[in-house]
Amino acid sequence: MTIQTDQEAGLSRLMARRPRLDPGHVWLAGAGPGDVGHLTLDAVSAMGQAEVVLHDALVGTEIFSLIRPGAELIHAGKRCGKPSSEQAGISAELVAQARAGRRVLRLKGGDPFVFGRGGEEILALAEAGIPFRVIPGLTAGVAGLAAALIPATMRGINQAIIFATGHGAESQHATLNWEAMAALGQPIVLYMGSKRISTIARRLMAGGMDAAMPAALILGATTARQEVTVTDLAHIAETAAGAEEEAPALIVIGRIVAMRQRISDLVAAVVPELC
Numbered sequence: 338m339t340i341q342t343d344q345e346a347g348l349s350r351l352m353a354r355r356p357r358l359d360p361g362h363v364w365l366a367g368a369g370p371g372d373v374g375h376l377t378l379d380a381v382s383a384m385g386q387a388e389v390v391l392h393d394a395l396v397g398t399e400i401f402s403l404i405r406p407g408a409e410l411i412h413a414g415k416r417c418g419k420p421s422s423e424q425a426g427i428s429a430e431l432v433a434q435a436r437a438g439r440r441v442l443r444l445k446g447g448d449p450f451v452f453g454r455g456g457e458e459i460l461a462l463a464e465a466g467i468p469f470r471v472i473p474g475l476t477a478g479v480a481g482l483a484a485a486l487i488p489a490t491m492r493g494i495n496q497a498i499i500f501a502t503g504h505g506a507e508s509q510h511a512t513l514n515w516e517a518m519a520a521l522g523q524p525i526v527l528y529m530g531s532k533r534i535s536t537i538a539r540r541l542m543a544g545g546m547d548a549a550m551p552a553a554l555i556l557g558a559t560t561a562r563q564e565v566t567v568t569d570l571a572h573i574a575e576t577a578a579g580a581e582e583e584a585p586a587l588i589v590i591g592r593i594v595a596m597r598q599r600i601s602d603l604v605a606a607v608v609p610e611l612c
């Protein structure tokens with residue numbers, strides 16, 4: 338047997354041992370940031386078993402090819418924060434589909450519990466007495482940084498990392514204390530931040546963060562259209578303006594961002610045609 342067929346047999350064995358998605362059950366699964374390579378075996382298995390799939394505006398369209406032919410696809414959820422009425426509708430749909438005895442998959446970008454309203458959805462399922470399972474996914478804030486060659490943590494640079502949402506930063510409900518976050522001196526990874534970045538950047542500077550602090554915009558992380566732009570805190574707002582209309586965007590602010598340049602300088606020295 339060749340190594341490849343050994344591996345294929347091993348993979349089939351592993352897939353056959355994945356948990357079974359039973360009728361009347363809901364699985365809430367993360368699909369990762371976009372690239373099919375970042376799916377978990379459980380997410381792939383769920384896509385092969387589900388009779389109905391309620392999905393977000395997922396970044397990687399290739400992922401859909403893994404859904405069992407004949408499964409019903411329901412688009413549920415916008416890319417950016419949705420009003421709670423819409424969220425209640427999604428939860429109600431999950432409950433109704435499960436009560437109809439179907440095998441239900443709720444598929445979300447990244448990890449379902451990271452800025453994904455997965456908590457509200459399992460609460461609704463639990464309240465309705467619907468059996469469910471949660472399948473973690475690679476969150477954009479982790480996978481997107483790796484894909485952009487920005488280490489999330491680096492000895493001597495940071496001891497913590499902050500995942501924050503920029504959504505609602507200008508509304509009166511915004512409770513995040515950006516000035517205090519600036520004072521921590523730890524990198525900040527902003528989800529849904531491109532619309533509010535000018536306010537956020539201003540507040541970080543008001544909190545004492547250096548205007549020259551490296552900052553990066555990562556668009557469509559892990560997908561074929563991934564684009565990384567490195568700038569600084571003073572200029573990140575103009576770099577990110579309108580970004581999210583094209584592809585989902587992450588903003589990273591902190592000294593870890595400078596690592597990308599250091600790495601690409603070294604890579605260019607070794608393999609110049611890579612640059």
Ligand code: SAH
Pocket residue numbers: 369370371396416417445446447448449450451452453475476477478481527528529530555556557558559560581585586587588
């Ligand atoms: N649950 C998801 C996040 C949903 S909020 C997760 O764990 O990744 C949506 C935000 O996630 C987007 O506004 C963007 O900031 C970020 N995001 C998701 N996928 C992304 C990608 N491929 N590239 C860059 N940012 C991404």
